Amino acid sequence: MTLNELQQQLSSQKIDACIITRHNQFLGQDILPSENRIHQLSGFSGSAGTLLVFKDKAYLFTDGRYEIQAARETNPEQIEVVITNGQSLGTWMQNNLRENKLKIGYNPWCHSVSETDFWKRALKNIEFVELPELLADSLLDKKEVDIFEHDITFAGVSMDEKISLLTEFMKKNQLGGFLLTSCDSVSWLLNLRSNCLPDTPILRAFAFVNALGEVSLFTNDFNQLEHELKNYKNQNIGLDCKHAPRALFSLMKKYKIWIENLPDPIQAWKAVKNPIEISNLKQAHLRDGVSLVRLLIWLEQNYAGKTELDVVQKIHELRQENTNFYSESFDTIAGFGANGAVVHYHPQTETNLELKDGSLLLLDSGAQYYDGTTDVTRTIAIGAPTPEMIRDYTLVLKSHIALATACFPEGTSGLALDAIARAPLWKCGKNYNHGTGHGVGFFLNVHEGPNSISSRNSQTPLAENMITSIEPGYYKENHYGIRIENMARVISCNNPEFELPMLGFETLTLVPLDKQLIDKYLLTREEQDWLNCYHQQVFEQLSPLLNPQEQNWLRQACAPLD
């Protein structure tokens, strides 16, 4: 369907406007390119966008990082680009459509119950109408999907054990069942994965679990789901209204089910990794570290004439030799020079830069191993770095260390930790325009909630055995980008001198930092100690897996600051 065709439909259906999102019914989950209705309708290919289409005009909402790209990819005569940093569509409508009496259509499969409730409360002048048929045909790609079991030796806990956690939860909350709508919850609960999405081995499905622990799975036949729900008339059924599509809520209402709006408990359970997952994840990081070390050696010896895409290809080749490798965990970011300063850059043939002496390469990549998901960023000097690059890199390192060495009481929010990471950069009048850390799934989404470390929406307190990235950065527009990202586990600080129980971080990523970029005189003694200690660990853990030449290289790379 084209934008014009959609606009004609609005006229024929007597609707003033309609809302189109990038989501299908699996809200918040990655989509396939063929499912991207924002791209199809507007030409915009960025990963964040919503359209509000009027008969004679359309608004494309996206965030600041896509400002230039959205302008380039859309037709300004048809579409006005609106940059909404953090502001929701609902709030925008509240501020901009206050005076109008409007009838606005939306697809109830593509919006959560909470979001649509907010609209209805906040925008009394607008009549919102459900239009599931409008674009329903293209919600899900019909390709064949392989579903496979995630072995217990990887997952650590059996499906049965996980289901009994859920039945206990239902018993406590007097529920006759729970309708799970988050793909990662379903995948985790059933120890199932699929090849549906390229870098995310998630199973895209809803699951209904009743009080007996019987599970029904719905991957695309939603008539089947309706059929199932009919059996639960007048029963209390759990639904996480923040993450469940409106259409499911309406179905449940239709069959007179009592909806108990409760946070999906699996989101919190899967965020806390079990001992086998943690021990697996450490193994995965050994292999991932070896691949990165080999890449760093290759780069040092061969960078002349190579491009960003060569680096992307090389790290892929190195990783895919590893035991338990399944896929990358996201499209590798290899940004050289000015490209490194574009926060969500992925090299394309048209933008691909050749590596040349005197700038920085920002390399952000990761893998899905059956025994864990990795995500690591290193910034590497190509040729001799300038003093400014060294100063800026050292500042980002100070930010990284500030958080990596932080202790904090239970209950501390990600927002508080975010400030601890930023404080050293703030003191020098600098900042970075992205979050400081995100949860990481276990052979699931590389970005997963509920925990995050950010100045926005980081209410969930960190708890022991949660996994987070720590990734402060600094971006000098048109020049270079710096980011230092490790994955870390939340641990309890076992310091006998502590009066209060405190949490801290254990770094999982094992890849040396480029010492050429570090000015030790800008580091405190404690910061130097952290770096030397980290490097010693990297060397001790990786060297048994390397050949003698590689060992020699790593010994140098990990030698203490002199």
Next chain:
Amino acid sequence: MTLNELQQQLSSQKIDACIITRHNQFLGQDILPSENRIHQLSGFSGSAGTLLVFKDKAYLFTDGRYEIQAARETNPEQIEVVITNGQSLGTWMQNNLRENKLKIGYNPWCHSVSETDFWKRALKNIEFVELPELLADSLLDKKEVDIFEHDITFAGVSMDEKISLLTEFMKKNQLGGFLLTSCDSVSWLLNLRSNCLPDTPILRAFAFVNALGEVSLFTNDFNQLEHELKNYKNQNIGLDCKHAPRALFSLMKKYKIWIENLPDPIQAWKAVKNPIEISNLKQAHLRDGVSLVRLLIWLEQNYAGKTELDVVQKIHELRQENTNFYSESFDTIAGFGANGAVVHYHPQTETNLELKDGSLLLLDSGAQYYDGTTDVTRTIAIGAPTPEMIRDYTLVLKSHIALATACFPEGTSGLALDAIARAPLWKCGKNYNHGTGHGVGFFLNVHEGPNSISSRNSQTPLAENMITSIEPGYYKENHYGIRIENMARVISCNNPEFELPMLGFETLTLVPLDKQLIDKYLLTREEQDWLNCYHQQVFEQLSPLLNPQEQNWLRQACAPLD
């Protein structure tokens, strides 16, 4: 009225329970002792408490700092004490009264619209009924009150200018008037003050301002207010439902007024001090600093045989000699030894300790000057401090300096800044159980919103020319308490090397810190520099106001760390 009499009334009115707060109709504002219905009904004298009275039982809700006191002051056969740290009464009822069908009465003058709305939404099983008459007679003390003008040379901006800000705001929001319900907003707007409360020169009144800027003031005759509201039928009138009593909302409904729920804009305006207020406040801090220096000298020479109450008396005598002195800004906290570890301790005859060698005196005090409100805490070694005291004091100093020297972008919340202050203590496994900073009014409430620096409810970003306290602490139960509190102004950081506009703090308080308690080897070079620089400023600014003996003392006290 006694608790028994109240319980009999419940029976005769066929109500299951009723809610009694410490508030009168001026929600969130200090009250007079004679207005304290919690004290009258339960015997509990703490500054935070709510009663939920059933026919045969009553619950007293208070927070952790009052746990012991509440148990001591109440009769356990009548009253069960519930410690609710941060949890609201509404949330407690949600968790504990879910199953019951109840009819609960409340005084609509003593609860905000938002609070009662929350109850009604969250507690479908409870019928809430308005009972204004139940305890209405004792809401306000009937004592005579003097109202006086706050001179423009102090306030900096005339009433007329302030009112025109408000009429502009009303025009922009298409309002026919605004009903102001926060006393400090009313006092600020009209440059009026009163002697109603002992340490807070606030005028207790509601004010109605219409679109022409005409003001009607209501201090106790609320029939008059009803009479006024009648004139605004079918008009849009602004009301801040978070801070307005339910009873006013009902009155406005009764007269068919369209209520526009908007945050009272004056709260944000008065938080940002004008240039004359700031210059006045600096003058007030000079005088206040001189009094504190004289106190420190007196203490050093005379502490033997003196008690906490002697210190309270002495600082009062010293301050009241100052130009523009009006009153203390709160009851002085002088906590020696173990008393210092009780966070909200005020010395009483029964608890009054004598100062003895080998412990610490925590002195938290302030004054209301016509030209500004002060609030300062110093911790002073009495005799020789132990190494542990020195270490703990130095840690608190590190926390204080971390925040005092922080830079942060506009939009940073108080919650983020709170973590920056706590990080040094957290790293040593310590914490403190109170906020890090509060806004300070200008010859108004010594604690004022909307800005605060705390791990709870600190959403309001700090802005240039807001005033805040910075007051980390550490409390060793049964031994000693440490707090270092300065008042600071939010300033824009004018560092030409900064890429981004940043905010920071300018310290206003001018009182030396006790160098006996500082271990310079625990401070970084930058922290030492901050301290030496602060002390130099204290000496330079205060010494012209001191006699030669005092100057000599201050020169020593402010000499750089050796």
